[in-house]
Amino acid sequence: MNHQPSLPSPTRRRFLQQSAAAATFGFPAILHSASPNSKVQVAAIGVGGFGYRTFTEVASHPKVAVTALCDVNAAAITRAAKDFPDAAKHRDWRSLLADAGDTFDALVVATPDHMHAAPGVTALRARKHLYVQKPLAPTLHECRVLAEEAAKAGTVTQLGNQRRSSVESRATVELLRAGAIGKVKEVIIWENKPLSWWPKNTLLRPTADPVPEGFDWDLWLGVREARPYLDGTYHPMSWRAWLDFGVGELGDMGCHHFDESLDGLALGAPQRVRQTTPGSDGPLWSERREVELIFPGTEFTAGDTLQITWYDGDLRPDASRIPLPEDVSELPESGTCWIGENGTLFKNFRGGKPIVLPEASFSPQNYPSDLPPRSHYHEWIDAILSDGETSSDFRHGGQLSETVLVGALADRFAGEWLEWDSQALAFTNHPAATALVRRDYRDGWKVPGLG
Numbered sequence: 001m002n003h004q005p006s007l008p009s010p011t012r013r014r015f016l017q018q019s020a021a022a023a024t025f026g027f028p029a030i031l032h033s034a035s036p037n038s039k040v041q042v043a044a045i046g047v048g049g050f051g052y053r054t055f056t057e058v059a060s061h062p063k064v065a066v067t068a069l070c071d072v073n074a075a076a077i078t079r080a081a082k083d084f085p086d087a088a089k090h091r092d093w094r095s096l097l098a099d100a101g102d103t104f105d106a107l108v109v110a111t112p113d114h115m116h117a118a119p120g121v122t123a124l125r126a127r128k129h130l131y132v133q134k135p136l137a138p139t140l141h142e143c144r145v146l147a148e149e150a151a152k153a154g155t156v157t158q159l160g161n162q163r164r165s166s167v168e169s170r171a172t173v174e175l176l177r178a179g180a181i182g183k184v185k186e187v188i189i190w191e192n193k194p195l196s197w198w199p200k201n202t203l204l205r206p207t208a209d210p211v212p213e214g215f216d217w218d219l220w221l222g223v224r225e226a227r228p229y230l231d232g233t234y235h236p237m238s239w240r241a242w243l244d245f246g247v248g249e250l251g252d253m254g255c256h257h258f259d260e261s262l263d264g265l266a267l268g269a270p271q272r273v274r275q276t277t278p279g280s281d282g283p284l285w286s287e288r289r290e291v292e293l294i295f296p297g298t299e300f301t302a303g304d305t306l307q308i309t310w311y312d313g314d315l316r317p318d319a320s321r322i323p324l325p326e327d328v329s330e331l332p333e334s335g336t337c338w339i340g341e342n343g344t345l346f347k348n349f350r351g352g353k354p355i356v357l358p359e360a361s362f363s364p365q366n367y368p369s370d371l372p373p374r375s376h377y378h379e380w381i382d383a384i385l386s387d388g389e390t391s392s393d394f395r396h397g398g399q400l401s402e403t404v405l406v407g408a409l410a411d412r413f414a415g416e417w418l419e420w421d422s423q424a425l426a427f428t429n430h431p432a433a434t435a436l437v438r439r440d441y442r443d444g445w446k447v448p449g450l451g
Contacts, residue, residue, distance in 0.1 A: 040129075040384050043068035043104040045093045045119050048076030049236065051110030054133060054160060056083065057377040058108055064381055067103045070096045074214030092219055093119045101126055106384060109133065110160070114245045115222045117142035118447050124149040124157075129384050131377075133160035134255035136394065136401035138247050140425055141438035143405065145449055147398030158380040158390040159397025161255040165376035169260055171368040172347055172354040176264030176300060180356050180366065181340025183302040187261050188322065190311040191253045191334045191349070195287060197240050200232035202284060223441040223451055241284050247408045248285030249312040254404035255397075257336060257349065261308060262400055265300040269399065269422035273406050277315065279414025286414075288313020291407045302341055310407060322346070323357045409436055 040063060044055035047069050059066050069080050070090040077089050088103065090096040097119065106129035109120050117137040123130050130150070136143045136159055150157045163169055176184065208228030211217045217229045224244050232238070240246035247254075261267060270293040280286045291310045297303050311317055322337045323344050324330075334349035343361060347354040356362035376392070383390045392400075406420050412433065419429045427433040441451030 039063050039065040040106050040381055041065050041067045041104040042106045042108060043070065043096060043100070044080075044108040044110070045070045045096065046109060046111035046115075046133075047071045047080040048073055050133070051108075052076070052080060054110040054131075054377070055080075055108045057375070058131065058381065059084070061375075061378045061381040063385060068096055068100050072216040072219040091216055097122055097126065101128075105129060106131070106156075106381075112220075112239045112245050113138040113247060113251065114224055114239070117146055117450055118223055118441070118445065120146055121149050121447055121450055124153045124155065127153045127155055129156040129380070130394075131158045131160060131380050132397075134397070134401065135247060135251050135404055136397050138245070138251065138405070139437065139439050140402055140405050140409075142450060143398050143401045144425060147394045150394040150398075156380060156383045156388075156390060157394040157397070158376070158383075159255070159392040159394065159400065160376070161259055161392055161397065161400065162376035163256045164259050164263075164392050165374045165379060167371045167373060168347070168351075168353050170371050170374075172260045172345070173264040174368045174371075175345060175354055175356065176260070176338065177266075179300075180343075180362065181338060181345050182342035184265055184300060184306065184338050184340050185302040186339045187265075187306065187308040188311075188317045188337045188339070189257045189261075189308065189335075190316050190331075191249065191257060192312060192314050192316065193253075193333060195241075195249065195313070197237040197252075198287065199234070199238040199241050199284075201230060202233070204233075204283065205230060221442075223445045223447075225442050241287075243280075243283055243285060246285070247405060248289075248411065249287075250289070250291070250310065250404060250408045250411075253312070253334075254310070254407065255400055257310070257334075258308070258403055259392075259400055260336065260347075261338070262403060263396075265306065266298045267295045267306065268298075270295050270403055270406050270420055271305070272417050272419050273410045274417045275410035275414040277414065279411045281412060285408070286313070286411050288315050289411055290315055291410050293403070293407050325355045325357065326359060409433055412436065 042058060042064050047055055048071055058064060066084045066087050068088040069077055070093050071077050072091055088100055107123045108131045109116055110133045116132050120130055120132050136146055209231045211229045240252055272294045275289055275291045277290045289312055293308045295306045297305050316331060319331050322331060325346060332348045332350060336347045338345040344357045345354055346357055380390050410418055418427045418433050421428050425437055439451055
């Protein structure tokens with residue numbers, strides 16, 4: 001399935017010679033942006049499942065040409081190639097970048113979380129524009145390196161927390177910054193969608209099951225240690241539940257839920273975090289949790305600190321603390337409540353505008369009304385074409401992902417306060433927690449500066 005020319009052209013030979021001094025899989029610099037009159041050449045790594053939706057949304061921009069597809073699953077490549085028959089086909093992202101790096105300007109990475117950082121950092125070092133699905137990476141160290149490499153590259157980046165671009169989320173940020181409920185005293189978030197991706201099998205047997213035809217299990221494992229393929233365990237989709245591959249429900253949905261508070265209240269990194277429900281110490285994350293994160297106060301908060309409490313796995317906050325709009329009879333499946341000095345702001349995550357309560361105290365005329373629809377995917381391409389910026393570049397997306405990961409790591413040390421030093425990338429009171437900030441990569445997959 002790999003698209004590998006038998007002999008490099010003179011142009012490609014020069015390309016490879018120029019890249020010799022770069023990182024392990026190195027490339028020359030490209031132009032900072034494409035000409036407004038030309039198309040942005042886009043490659044995609046991870047083109048099955050939500051990855052298919054991600055890169056096809058990008059490709060719907062009229063000035064995008066998809067030039068290369070990469071996936072460890074032949075079936076995913078076959079499906080995507082029906083829509084983009086002229087795109088080169090690759091199974092291994094390393095061959096995509098090494099052999100076809102001169103055929104694209106921008107890269108979409110929509111793989112399982114554990115394989116975000118290695119191709120992402122490699123592409124940034126080649127000065128490719130980069131779109132990465134959320135969270136940015138499953139470890140704090142990888143998130144930090146991605147953000148640092150993006151700053152060095154000067155290319156256009158975007159984290160795939162697409163809800164950030166919705167009218168409802170942007171209106172929420174405006175209401176918080178405008179002081180619609182006064183200074184905020186506390187934030188409560190709950191996410192209780194069924195865990196459809198939880199593994200059907202959690203028994204880690206030493207004997208492997210047959211690997212599905214056309215699926216490269218070793219390439220899927222990538223930077224993580226080799227292990228047997230087991231049906232209903234890791235693939236497809238069940239990887240989120242495992243410490244080695246995902247970040248559980250908080251990693252799945254946290255970048256959507258925390259974004260409005262971090263932006264609307266201008267919050268920095270959390271100072272401390274604690275999980276108050278039972279945690280996990282094995283290969284799986286917990287199926288449910290209640291997590292408290294304490295942030296330094298800002299001009300938009302009522303105190304010197306602000307607490308955000310997160311619930312998931314069918315755990316819900318005390319309903320008596322959550323005022324509801326007149327037309328809502330019970331706490332919805334997922335949502336956020338901002339408790340302010342002069343009222344509360346309520347938002348149903350599954351849809352609908354943010355609502356200031358009590359409703360009688362806030363005139364409908366005061367709701368933001370001039371926010372046009374925006375495509376999170378097209379915004380990235382437009383920024384590439386115009387030397388502009390995106391709403392969730394890796395400066396923002398990196399901090400957002402780090403906040404989510406700090407919250408998630410409390411699951412491994414339930415009941416304990418973990419004191420977080422963002423600058424040092426360390427939990428100052430907990431060496432065992434700090435040891436999880438960074439993960440080593442297996443031999444053959446090392447990337448300088450990462451694992």
